[in-house]
Amino acid sequence: MKAKIIVTPKKAVLDPQGKTVANALEQMGYKGIGDVHVGKYLEIELPAGDRESWRKQLDEACHKILSNPVIEDYQLEIEP
Amino acid sequence: MNFAVLQFPASNCDQDALHVVRNVLGHSGRLLWHKEHSLAGFDAVIIPGGFSYGDYLRTGAIARFSPIMQAVQAFAAQGGPVLGICNGFQILCEAGLLPGALIRNRSLQFRCEHVFLKTASREGPFTRQIPEGKLLRLPIAHGEGCYFADDATLEQLQAGRQILWQYVNAAGEPSDQANPNGSLQNIAGVCNLARNVAGLMPHPERASEPLLGCADGRLIFESLISWLQTKLAAAA
Numbered sequence: 110m111k112a113k114i115i116v117t118p119k120k121a122v123l124d125p126q127g128k129t130v131a132n133a134l135e136q137m138g139y140k141g142i143g144d145v146h147v148g149k150y151l152e153i154e155l156p157a158g159d160r161e162s163w164r165k166q167l168d169e170a171c172h173k174i175l176s177n178p179v180i181e182d183y184q185l186e187i188e189p
Numbered sequence: 190m191n192f193a194v195l196q197f198p199a200s201n202c203d204q205d206a207l208h209v210v211r212n213v214l215g216h217s218g219r220l221l222w223h224k225e226h227s228l229a230g231f232d233a234v235i236i237p238g239g240f241s242y243g244d245y246l247r248t249g250a251i252a253r254f255s256p257i258m259q260a261v262q263a264f265a266a267q268g269g270p271v272l273g274i275c276n277g278f279q280i281l282c283e284a285g286l287l288p289g290a291l292i293r294n295r296s297l298q299f300r301c302e303h304v305f306l307k308t309a310s311r312e313g314p315f316t317r318q319i320p321e322g323k324l325l326r327l328p329i330a331h332g333e334g335c336y337f338a339d340d341a342t343l344e345q346l347q348a349g350r351q352i353l354w355q356y357v358n359a360a361g362e363p364s365d366q367a368n369p370n371g372s373l374q375n376i377a378g379v380c381n382l383a384r385n386v387a388g389l390m391p392h393p394e395r396a397s398e399p400l401l402g403c404a405d406g407r408l409i410f411e412s413l414i415s416w417l418q419t420k421l422a423a424a425a
Contacts, residue, residue, distance in 0.1 A: 122337055123371060125297050177247055179290040180337055
C-alpha cells in the first residue's frame with residue numbers, strides 16, 4: 110500500500126511562491142490562468158495491512174508533523 | 190544565572206548565544222544537545238538560530254519533537270523563561286508554545302540586514318530593561334520570517350499585549366518599507382499569554398557588544414536577567 114499526501118497553503122495564507130509562479134506563467138504567455146498554490150507532495154510506502162488503521166495513524170501524523178494546521182491544509186489518500 | 194542553550198543538528202547561533210551569556214553578561218551557561226531530557230538546574234532556556242534538521246518539511250517542524258523539547262514544554266509550563274531566536278522562534282511556534290507560524294518571506298529573498306525594532310510591550314521577562322521609546326537596531330538573517338496568524342489569533346495577541354517587537358523605520362513607524370519579510374502587523378517577536386515564552390526573528394546575540402557595531406541586543410538578555418533576579422529575590 111501507499112499513502113499519498115498533498116499539503117497546500119491555506120487560502121488565507123500569503124503564498125509568495127504561488128504568486129511568483131503565476132507571474133512567470135503569465136510572462137511566458139499562458140494567459141488567463143488563475144491563482145497558483147505551491148505545496149508539497151509526500152508518498153509513504155506502507156506494508157499490506159489494515160487500511161483504516163493506517164488512515165487513522167497517518168491522519169494523526171498529518172496533524173502533528175506532516176502539515177502545520179496554522180498555515181496548511183492536507184489531503185490524505187491511501188492506495189491499495 | 191544558569192542558561193541552557195539548546196543545540197540541534199544544524200543550529201548555528203548556539204556558540205554566539207553562549208558567548209553572550211558567559212563572556213558578555215558574566216553568567217553561566219551550557220550547550221544542551223537535543224537528545225538530552227532534563228533542564229534541571231537551569232534558570233532560563235535559549236533556543237538559538239540556525240537551520241535545525243536542514244529546515245526539512247518546515248522550519249522547526251522536526252526539532253520540536255526532539256527529547257529536549259519535551260523538557261522545554263514542561264519547563265515553560267512551570268513558568269520558566271524560554272527565548273527563541275530566529276530558528277528558535279520557528280521551533281517554538283511549531284511546538285505550539287507560541288501562537289502563529291513563520292512562513293516564506295513575501296519577497297522570497299533571504300534577508301540579511303539590520304532592522305529597527307519598536308518594543309510594543311515592556312511587560313514580562315524580555316523587555317523590562319528596554320528604555321521606553323528606545324528603538325533597537327538588530328540584525329536579521331532569514332528566509333522564512335514572515336509572521337502569520339489568523340485574525341482571531343491576532344486579536345488575542347493584541348488583547349493580551351503579546352506582540353513584543355515590531356519592525357519600524359528610523360522614525361519608529363511600522364511602515365511597509367520597514368517590514369523585511371511581510372510579517373502581519375510588522376510583527377518581529379511575540380510572547381505567550383503567560384509572558385514567559387518569547388520568540389523573535391532578529392538576532393540580539395549578534396548585537397550585544399559595541400565591537401560588533403551595536404549592543405542593543407544586550408537589553409533583551411539584561412531584561413531576562415533582571416526578571417530572574419527579581420523572581421529569585423521574591424522567592425527568598
